[in-house]
Amino acid sequence: MKKTLIAGNWKLNGSLAANEALVLALRSGLPPTVACQVALCVPSVYLAQVQGLLAGSGLDLGAQDMSAHEGGAYTGEVSAAMLRDFGVRYCLVGHSERRQYHGESDALVALKAQRALACGITPIVCVGETLAEREAGATETVVKRQLAAVIHVNGHCISEIVVAYEPVWAIGTGKTASADQAQEVHALLRAQLRAATSQADRVAILYGGSMNAANAAELLAQPDVDGGLVGGASLKVPDFLSIIAAAG
Ligand code: PEP
Secondary structure, eight states: OOOOEEEEEOOSOOOHHHHHHHHHHHHHHSOSSOSSEEEEEEOGGGHHHHHHHHTTSSOEEEESOOOSSSSSSOTTOOOHHHHHHTTEEEEEESOHHHHHHHOOOHHHHHHHHHHHHHTTOEEEEEEOOOHHHHHTTOHHHHHHHHHHHHHHHHGGGGGGOEEEEOOGGGTTTSOOOOHHHHHHHHHHHHHHHHHHOTTGGGSOEEEESSOOTTTHHHHHTSTTOOEEEESGGGGSHHHHHHHHHHHO
């Protein structure tokens, strides 16, 4: 049976001093055995530092984005193989902030997922609708379109991905999808995966969007919610520890 996965997304936050304090506090606050898997998706420049801080902890290292290219003349990009060199196990692809501010298309996200898988990194493929799309009744169409692009390119190994349903209107806003709203979309995504692979039940589908210490247990209790992608609350050690405890 797959373990619940709680992944923290630090976004554009951190410093050498703050990262050290956060990871050390997290490590000392965790119980000796943690029932769920925990990953920290950190800014690329801090991968080496956080890799060292996590050594021997059982927590996994993650990145927030990667190039769709293998290598070459792509100034400023970081490849999947480079991430692998630093022990990265997970990489977010298609986070709504990348789609929104960097114009990432469904096709590009699918290629990034493909490159990650080729390098032994598990892509956490983010999908989610905007408020306008939800209000227009387009949630199902949008999330299925986003996932379909990834299935199309990665069909043969689609059961190796992680999916994160992140309604854009819930990210960083303090507005969380209700447990029923989350479960409804997760069930749609699971059905879409089932149509693509007999191994759909192996795919972890995380919920993300203002998950916090108070709402985590109810969200994580939903049958198709297999974990959380946690932004703001992953920077507050007591809150992140409570979410991890709720996942146990
Ligand atoms: C995120 O950035 O993926 C996220 C879910 O952020 P927050 O938890 O702050 O809404």
